[in-house]
Amino acid sequence: MAGMGATIGRIADRVAAVEDRLNDHLPPSLKVGLGVLYWFSTRKSARFDAFADRPLVRRWSDLAILTLFALQVGTLALVTVAAGNALGREPTALNDPVNTVAIPGVNDFMPLASTPYIALALVVATVVHEGGHALACRAEGVPIEEWGVALLGGVVPLAGYVLPADALDEAGARTRMRVFALGVQHNLVVTLLTGAVLLSPLTASPTEAFLTYFGWAATGGTAPTAAAVAALGPLTNVCFWLVLLNANVGLLNALPVGPLDGGRVLSESLAALGERTGYAVPSRLRRTTLFATSSFVVGLLVVAILGPYL
Template identity: 35%
Template sequence: MNALTDLFAGNTLLLVLTGVLAYSAAAMWLRDRGVLPEAVRVSGPVLTLRTLRGRAFLNRIAAPRRFWRAVANLGLGGALVAMVASFVLILSSALSAIRTVQPSAIQQPQNFLIIPGVNDFLPLSVAPEIIAGLGIAMVIHEGAHGLLCRVEGIDIESMGLVFFALLPVGAFVEPDEEATQEASRGARARMFAAGVTANTLLTVVVFALLFGPVVGAIAPAPGFAVGEVTPESPAAAANITHGDRLVAVGDTPVDTPDEFETALAAAGETVQITAEDGDGTRTVTVTRELHVIGSAGGNPLGVTIESDPVGITAVNGAPVSTEREFLDAVGDAERATVTVDADGAANATVASETAEIPIGAYALGVQEGGPLNAEGAPLGEPLTIVSIDGDRVRTNDELSTVLADREPGTTVEVVGYDTADERVTYDVELDPHPNREGGFIGVTVFPGSSGLALDDFGASQYPAGTYLELLGGDGGEGGTGGVALSNLTGSPLGLVFASLILPLGSLFGLPFNFAGFTGVLTNFYVVEGPLAVLGGGTFLLANLLFWTGWINIQLALFNCLPAFPLDGGRILRMVAEAVISRVPVSDRHAAVRTITVSSGLVMLAGLIMMIFGNQILSALGLI
């Protein structure tokens, strides 16, 4: 019994499938005994609810026919563009999936399902908002089809919703088939494009509300937002957890992450930290220890971190427990003797417990054609940079600071140690930095010192301000500065694109996937202005708008795929009929069928290869 319980607890997908089977059995049992109303039809886990209610309402709002036709014509043009783009996107994604030896997280089969808790990017905590957004999207989509039916004089036989188990997965409008065939080709095309048009317009409305008054009322809360705590770190030992907001270091209040880092750097080995969570404020004592929590390949110390950190106990014989003590012990010397303690780090490799190494910013590689490469620095080989024009450099941050003070076009002396531990110098003319002010020498640098990511606390920041700014809000001092996606916030289309990829943030260089203002994340934000009277309701409203917009645009794009029975497939048939009617072909019906069936088969093959291509090729031994 315990083994069975453990199996279900560790496999969400298996639990969901079991629930679906139980629901299907119960629904079919009720159907067979005539318990269900006539309007409800059951086929396995699929339940269909049919009705004619709402038809009179559609008749009333269909009165301004010219207006609705004009809107539908605009939507039809957009749908045609989206059809071509989606066709190209599916094929290119399928080819990419085939060529990828190790599929990314987004290519895992469960991540193609918009099911919270099953999809790795959609947490269960936002299931109500996702389900509500999905229901709104489907009702709007099918309602628009019904509206254009009435605008074009096509009668409606029935309307309804489709449920998979308890989840709304579709809606439908059944136009009268004979009336549909009698309508003009343009009328049918507008009717088929109406759903996509409505979803797009709804996306514009909900994102306008989200980016405007709702997100505008939300601001980052003061303090350091804890996004993750390293296991067995000093912070973990002090019971600091994800969702905490650190608001004071000792007697020093901190309002921003930078203030926290500055105060922590100035503190000693033992420090008092004031933390706030949903239950209130508490003060904890943190005893700091210096750890290597990440490593670059080929680093001078020869440390490889897989999961367990490695402790640094001394530099030049002096005990160290913080990053500041580490740098103070190194001083201005280019090299230092570092002592590590690998006890308990089973998933780490240490070449030697004590070694003399150069201490500097660790360049993972030299860019081809960059300033350093132009002066003879070899490509593909790491370089430990210890000084720039006489200014000592010990970390990646110090390298950035030194170069920020140099004008592009000036020549500086770069001193470093190569992979053979030989001291090398280069006279380099600086290029402009691609992302900020100052000079650029053409290298990619690993965080920390000498290829070692150092940490003496064990808590990483949740970039609350960054996510808020990517949604059009004011991120304050914790905004998008230096973030790769920061250039998206300057236009409405950029904000829409940012919102679409935020749930997949980890794939785009962000430290966490953003699922909305939910759970402990609400501790990282405060509500200001007129919406403050709603309190936590503002977060609920923001989540509903976020997921409604996200699902609407996904539904619109999916329905643009040129494959039957999707709207894109029906529009493709209208286009094919219009083109073939002007071509001297003996069997026009067969030609149209060939075009539509071929497109559908290509789309189906593309989707299968996107989801299962890597697994299929692996099973065949082709990769």
């Protein structure tokens, strides 16, 4: 076992050395790490900072905290119902563990023809989410050290990201709650806006789009083809995936699970309660509470996916 650990360590060191050499030759706005190319910037925006300095932004961030807690309750209810319904049912494509991997061509609900729409929607969802974190950071006076887009293999867009300064770790509980919550609220706003477009006469009906991509699993039909995707039209495809992925990114991050925004807000809410009441909640109690809720939620998710196989 020790020999295996040493081997893994040597491989990791070699990979790191190769990445260091690559980064030495890349332009200043690019870097690589673990097979991911990061296109980033450290530039600041005076206009963005001026907008973030408006008092309305803090009120918007406070609303985001309430929104996140409401989403936590709703999402937990949905996951609990899904887990209960999954038990005792026959497996379908909806329960196939392979289809939990959001990779076009691997996931039956994501044909290769949908790749451009999924990639665009994923980038928008993550940029909007991280942009919310950045806006709340600047409203609270927390510097942003770096922001950019991560590209898998240097080609496939994975996500936008924002890297706050260490000052966020030293900020008060209320500040941290605002920062963690605002990304979720921005995903919700994009979901509602693009959902309105999807309901308009400009696109095919949402029902048609849903049945094309997912309805076949319930009706016994066939997985979507390139022709079926093309028949929906570009605007319908873009709006459908913008709604779906923004809703998923927002709801997933709202769950009270460990490193997710919902888990962080839950932990910080305990600290904020201590600040308000004058009783400092022990860090051990915060960790125990977060571990218990994380374990419970993850367990529900596993049952919801694998319930028919249990």
